[in-house]
Amino acid sequence: MKIGVLLKQVPATDTQVRIADPSTGIATGDVKWTINPYDEFAVEEGLRLKEAGKATEVVLLTVGGKDVEQRIRDALAMGADRALRLEDPGFEGSDCLGLARILAAAIKAEGISLVLAGKQAIDGDNAQVPAMVAELLGWGHVGSVSKLEVDGAGFKAWRTSGGGSLDVVQGGFPAVLTADKGLNEPRYASLKGIMMAKKKAIDVKGAAALGLDASTVGAGAALVVDSAWTLPPQRPAGRILQGDNAARVKELVSLLRSEAKVI
Amino acid sequence: MSDPFDLCNPTPEHLMLRELVADFTAREVEPQAEAQDRKQELNLPLFRTLGELGLLGITVPEEWGGAGMDATAAVIVHHELSKSDPGFCLAYLAHAMLFVNNFFHCSTDEQRRRYLEPVLSGEQVGCMGMTEPGHGTDVLGMTTTARRAGDRYILNGTKTYITNGPEAQLALVYAKLDGRVTAFVVDRSCPGFSSSQPIHKMGMRASTMSELIFEECEVPVANLLGEEGSGMVHMMRNLELERLTLAAMSLGIADRCLEIMVRHAKERVAFGQPINRFGQIQRYIGDSYAMTEATRALVYKVALAVGPEQNNRLGSDAAKLFAAPVGKQVADHCMQVMGGAGYCTEFPVERLLRDAKLLEIGGGTLESHQKNITKDLTRHFA
Numbered sequence: 061m062k063i064g065v066l067l068k069q070v071p072a073t074d075t076q077v078r079i080a081d082p083s084t085g086i087a088t089g090d091v092k093w094t095i096n097p098y099d100e101f102a103v104e105e106g107l108r109l110k111e112a113g114k115a116t117e118v119v120l121l122t123v124g125g126k127d128v129e130q131r132i133r134d135a136l137a138m139g140a141d142r143a144l145r146l147e148d149p150g151f152e153g154s155d156c157l158g159l160a161r162i163l164a165a166a167i168k169a170e171g172i173s174l175v176l177a178g179k180q181a182i183d184g185d186n187a188q189v190p191a192m193v194a195e196l197l198g199w200g201h202v203g204s205v206s207k208l209e210v211d212g213a214g215f216k217a218w219r220t221s222g223g224g225s226l227d228v229v230q231g232g233f234p235a236v237l238t239a240d241k242g243l244n245e246p247r248y249a250s251l252k253g254i255m256m257a258k259k260k261a262i263d264v265k266g267a268a269a270l271g272l273d274a275s276t277v278g279a280g281a282a283l284v285v286d287s288a289w290t291l292p293p294q295r296p297a298g299r300i301l302q303g304d305n306a307a308r309v310k311e312l313v314s315l316l317r318s319e320a321k322v323i
Numbered sequence: 324m325s326d327p328f329d330l331c332n333p334t335p336e337h338l339m340l341r342e343l344v345a346d347f348t349a350r351e352v353e354p355q356a357e358a359q360d361r362k363q364e365l366n367l368p369l370f371r372t373l374g375e376l377g378l379l380g381i382t383v384p385e386e387w388g389g390a391g392m393d394a395t396a397a398v399i400v401h402h403e404l405s406k407s408d409p410g411f412c413l414a415y416l417a418h419a420m421l422f423v424n425n426f427f428h429c430s431t432d433e434q435r436r437r438y439l440e441p442v443l444s445g446e447q448v449g450c451m452g453m454t455e456p457g458h459g460t461d462v463l464g465m466t467t468t469a470r471r472a473g474d475r476y477i478l479n480g481t482k483t484y485i486t487n488g489p490e491a492q493l494a495l496v497y498a499k500l501d502g503r504v505t506a507f508v509v510d511r512s513c514p515g516f517s518s519s520q521p522i523h524k525m526g527m528r529a530s531t532m533s534e535l536i537f538e539e540c541e542v543p544v545a546n547l548l549g550e551e552g553s554g555m556v557h558m559m560r561n562l563e564l565e566r567l568t569l570a571a572m573s574l575g576i577a578d579r580c581l582e583i584m585v586r587h588a589k590e591r592v593a594f595g596q597p598i599n600r601f602g603q604i605q606r607y608i609g610d611s612y613a614m615t616e617a618t619r620a621l622v623y624k625v626a627l628a629v630g631p632e633q634n635n636r637l638g639s640d641a642a643k644l645f646a647a648p649v650g651k652q653v654a655d656h657c658m659q660v661m662g663g664a665g666y667c668t669e670f671p672v673e674r675l676l677r678d679a680k681l682l683e684i685g686g687g688t689l690e691s692h693q694k695n696i697t698k699d700l701t702r703h704f705a
Binding site: 251 | 392
C-alpha cells in the first residue's frame with residue numbers, strides 16, 4: 061500500500077503576523093515557516109505504518125513554489141521516501157476546492173490508496189482540503205483521528221466526538237484520514253535522515269502532467285475569495301469595579317447582563 | 324540558490340541540523356539542566372539520545388556510520404546545546420570531538436571496526452587524556468610513559484581534569500615512548516587502567532571529571548594509534564576542532580544570556596519605568612550584543628577553514644581567545660542587569676556564568692592561545 065501525506069507550510073506559531081496589504085494577505089518577508097503541526101502527526105503515522113510493514117512507500121504531496129521545498133526536506137529527513145511538489149502558474153489563487161482538485165489528481169496518478177493529512181492547517185484553519193479530496197475521489201473520510209489501527213482489510217480510527225466521547229470508525233481502503241493531536245509523538249529528524257534527505261527526489265508536476273483541466277483550478281475557478289485581511293481587534297483593557305462588595309456584585313451582574321450580554 | 328550566503332548556515336543541511344539541535348535542546352536538554360548541575364552527574368540516557376540523533380559521529384564519514392559533516396556542523400551543535408546546558412555539551416565535546424573525531428583520524432580500519440560502533444551509538448562513552456597534574460599548557464613536559472614489552476605497551480602515569488573520565492569505557496591517551504609523544508586507545512579491559520573519584524568543580528557540573536591512572540597498564544600493540552612518536556600530529560590537529568567548538572560553547576552562553584538580559588530589562592520596572600530606559604543598563608545590553616556578534620562572525624568564519632586536511636591553528640586559537648571572555652562577560656553583564664535575581668539559582672544565569680569560566684581554561688588557557696598566536700605570527704612575518 062502506498063501512503064500519500066498532504067503537507068502544508070505554515071508560519072511558526074511564535075511568528076508575529078503582520079498584514080502586508082489588506083487585499084493580499086500577511087507579510088511573509090520575516091515569517092519563520094514550519095510544517096503544519098497536524099501534518100507532522102500525519103507524516104509520523106505514515107512512517108510508523110511503513111515501519112510496521114503495512115505500507116510500502118510514504119509519498120509527500122504539497123502544492124506550492126520552490127519556497128516550500130525546505131519544509132518538504134524536513135519531512136523527508138524524518139523518513140518519507142520522496143515528494144511531489146505541485147506547481148503551475150494556473151494553480152495560483154486556488155481556493156480549498158481548487159487545491160483539493162490538484163491534490164486529488166496527483167493522488168490518483170500516483171496510485172495512492174491511503175491519504176493522511178493534518179485535521180486542519182493552523183494558518184487558515186479551514187479544515188476543508190482533505191475532506192474535499194475524499195469527496196472528489198469518492199473515498200471514505202474520517203477526520204480528527206487520535207488513534208489508528210490498520211490491518212490488511214482496512215482501518216479502525218478513533219475520533220473525539222462531542223461530550224468527551226469517542227467514535228470508533230471502521231472502513232476499508234482507499235481512504236482519507238486526518239490526524240489530530242494525540243495520534244502520535246512525531247520523531248526528530250536524525251542527522252542521518254537530514255543527510256539522506258538531500259538525495260531523495262522531489263518531483264515537480266503541473267496541470268498538464270496531472271491531466272488536470274486548468275479551468276477547474278486557480279483564481280478563475282475559485283468559489284471563495286478573500287475580500288480583506290485585517291488583524292483581530294485589540295482586546296480592550298479590563299475594568300476594576302470600585303465600592304464595597306455588595307455594590308460591586310450588583311454592578312457586575314448588571315454589566316454582565318446589559319454590556320457583555322452573557323447572562 | 325539565489326539566497327545570500329549565510330555564514331552560520333552555509334548549506335540547507337546546516338540549517339536543518341541547527342533546527343534539529345535547537346528543537347531537541349528546548350524540549351529535552353533545557354528541562355533537565357538545573358537538576359544535573361545540582362547532582363553533578365552526566366545524564367547518560369540523554370547522552371544516548373544524541374547517539375540516536377546521529378550527533379555523536381558528526382564528523383565521521385557516512386561509510387563509517389557517521390554523518391560526514393564538517394567543522395561548521397560541529398560548531399552548530401555546540402552552539403545550540405550550550406544555550407541551555409554547557410555542562411552537558413562539554414561531555415558531548417569530550418566524547419564526539421576529543422575521542423571520536425580524534426580516534427577516527429588516527430586509527431586503522433581494524434581499530435575502527437573494533438571501537439567505533441559503540442561510541443557512535445552512545446553505548447560507550449569516550450574521553451581523551453592529555454593534561455597531567457604537573458603539565459597543562461606545557462604539554463610537551465608530560466611524564467606519562469609507554470614502553471614496548473612483547474605484544475604490549477606498558478603505560479605509567481596519571482592524567483587529570485579528564486572530562487567523562489568516570490564514565491568512559493574508552494580513552495585516547497598520550498604518553499611518551501622513548502621521549503616521543505605517542506597516542507594509544509585504552510579501554511577498561513586493559514589491566515592497570517583505572518579512574519579516580521570524580522573531581523568536583525565550580526561549573527560544567529552536568530559533566531564529570533576525574534584522573535586517569537595508569538599503573539603498569541598493559542595496552543595491546545594493536546591499540547597504538549598512528550605511528551610510534553606521531554602523537555603530536557594528532558594532538559595538534561584535533562586541538563583546532565576542540566578549540567573551535569569550545570569557542571562555539573561560549574557563543575551559545577553569550578546568546579542565551581543576552582536574550583535573558585534583554586527580556587528582563589524590558590519587564591523589570593524600577594523608579595517608575597522599565598530598566599531598559601536607563602543608560603547604565605543600555606550599556607550592558609549594547610556592549611553584550613556587539614561582542615556576541617563579533618564572536619559569531621569570528622567563530623563561524625574560522626569554522627569554514629578547519630578540517631582534517633586543513634591547518635588553521637591561528638584561527639582556532641584566536642576564536643577561543645576572543646570567545647571565552649565574551650561568554651563570561653556577557654553572563655556577568657546579564658547577572659548585573661538582573662541584580663539579586665540573577666545571583667539566585669532560580670534563573671540559569673549563575674550556572675551559565677560558572678560554566679563560562681571553564682572556557683578560559685579548558686582546551687587551552689587564554690595564555691596558551693596567546694603563546695601559540697605569537698609563535699605562529701612571528702613565523703608568518705619572519
